[in-house]
Structures are given as C-alpha cells and as structure tokens.
Amino acid sequence: MASQIETPALITIEDESSGLRAYLAVDSLVSGRAAGGVRTKRYESNVLAKEDALRLASAMSEKCQAAKLPCGGCKIVIDASHLKDRKAAFVALGKALQQYQGLVNTAGDLGTTSQDLENLASVCDYVSTDELDLADATATTVEIGIMACIKELGKPVSSISVAVQGLGSMGLAVTRRLAKLPISSLYVSDLNLDLAQDVAEEISQERSIPTTAVEPNKFYEIEADIWSPCATGGVITKSVVKSCYFKAICGAANNQLASAEVLELLRSRNILYIPDYIASSGAVIKGISEGVLGELDSKQRIDSMREICSKSLSN
Secondary structure, three states: OOOOOOOOEEEEEEEOOOOEEEEEEEOOOEOOEEEOOEEEEOOOOHHHHHHHHHHHHHHHHHHHHHOOOOOEEEEEEEEHHHOOOHHHHHHHHHHHHHOOOOOEEEOEOOOOOHHHHHHHHOOOOOEOOOHHHHHHHHHHHHHHHHHHHHHHHOOOHHHOEEEEEOOOHHHHHHHHHHOOOOOOEEEEEOOOHHHHHHHHHHHHHHHOOOEEEEOHHHHHHOOOOEEEEOOOOOOEOHHHHHHOOOOEEOOOOOOOEOOOHHHHHHHHOOOEEOOHHHHOOHHHHHHHHHHHOOOOOOHHHHHOHHHHHHHHHHO
C-alpha cells in the first residue's frame, strides 16, 4: 500500500550507513502526483537545505501550473556534506521513494549524475534517467523565451549577443542550441574555466559564431544583450541589476531572483525577464507528459510556451 502525503509536506529521509540525509518537499499533489528532481549539494546547515527544498518544490508547482500539467510540484534535496557511500545513498533514497507508488516522480537536477539516477532507478519505478533529452527540452523552452525577448527588444536576431552562465548539462544544452541561431556572438562562463574555454573554441570553430570564455568574477561586466543564467539560483541580485548591461534575462536555472524586490528593480531598469518557472519548464513538461502521463510526444505542450513567454513580457 502506498504511503500517503498531506501537502504541503517536508519529509526527512535518512540512512546512517550511507550518510544519506535528504529532504523531500512536496508543495502540492494534483491528480494524486507530484514531480521534481533530485538536487545534490553541500549545505552549510540543515535549515538551508530544507529552505532550498521548499523553494524548489514551490517553483515546480509553478512550472506545472504554467504548462497546464495535471501534476503538483516536489523536490528532493540531498545534503552531500554527509555522504559516505554515494551509490548506497541513492539506492536508499530510491527505496524510500518507491513506497509512495507514484505520488512522487523524480529526475535529475544540479549535482546529481547520470550514475546517481541509474542507482536510484534500480529500486524505484518513478525515476526519469534520460538527462540529455530533458536538458534539450529545457534548452528548447529557454530558446523560446530568448526569441520572445528579442522580438520585444525590436532588434534583428543577427545583432543579438547572449551570455550563458553555467555549463552543466542544462547550460551546455542551452549554449549548443543558441549556437544554431544567427546571433552575433556568444559568451560562456563556468566555475571550470577550462570547460568554458573548450566550449568557446568548439562553437567558434564549428558554428563560426564568435564565442568568448569569461571568468566567473567578470561575468557581470559583459556588455551582452541577453543573460542566460543556467547554474545555481539567487544570482539576480539588486547589486547585479543596478550595474549590469543586460537588456533581458532568460535562463535554465531555478529560483534566479535573490528576492522579490529584485523584480521591481528589473522593471524600473526596463530589463526584460522571463520567469524561471517558464523559461526552464521544458524538462518538466517532457518528463511529466511522456514519463508520467504516458503521452507519446511533448512537442505540442512545449510549443505552447511561446504564447506564455510572450504574455509574461507584456505583464
């Protein structure tokens, strides 16, 4: 019999032998199910890990609602600072999630590897392991949002420059999709500068789009038209907005705004912003529509985000 969840909920999942300490936040259940990825990250305290899980679960509910998916939002956060046996930890987590018999559906997120998902899926039937497809789906909705911003800016695509921040699976997918557009230039940045330089060289050679690797501490000095945050959250701060050159922001990262007040500052500076729960909705749409609802193709649902992106800019 499936374990029940009364929402909103914050459930602690622990396994002493593997060092697993995870927090399952379930913001809402719609049609008896919730969906959200597994984030693996070192946290300074249990309080911060729990707060992150709750914020991310709420964002998942917003994504599902925006895409009109019959599913609530959830998130699983693993505090990596306690891990002793990573494989055993994900197996233990999988066993715990299996008890909910489909109430909780999950996939990857920041810090969780393909192997982690395979270990999770070895004991849990409600895990999507196809990271490349999900990353490409998110890159599609980010591109849709960026094209909406370009239209609103009233500039030809050929004159637009884009700066991508973060080159994990999502950031790489976004970068490679943008490299197929006839934009003027790309900037890429990552904590791993060698990776950023390799990506910049690859795109410059293969796509003939001038692509520059930027050190993380110099990212906000870039004079690009569009900023695409694709790494961690909380990067859109008051200080950044006050001094940056960007005219629009659209990226794959979750919970990009450092505070609610930042949104008013963006408006006062006439910086366009596609909310992250819209811009990064592709993976959620694909994962839920195909993996949970059993639909054959999520393309139509993803295409529907074009109108939603345009409406978000007109509000």
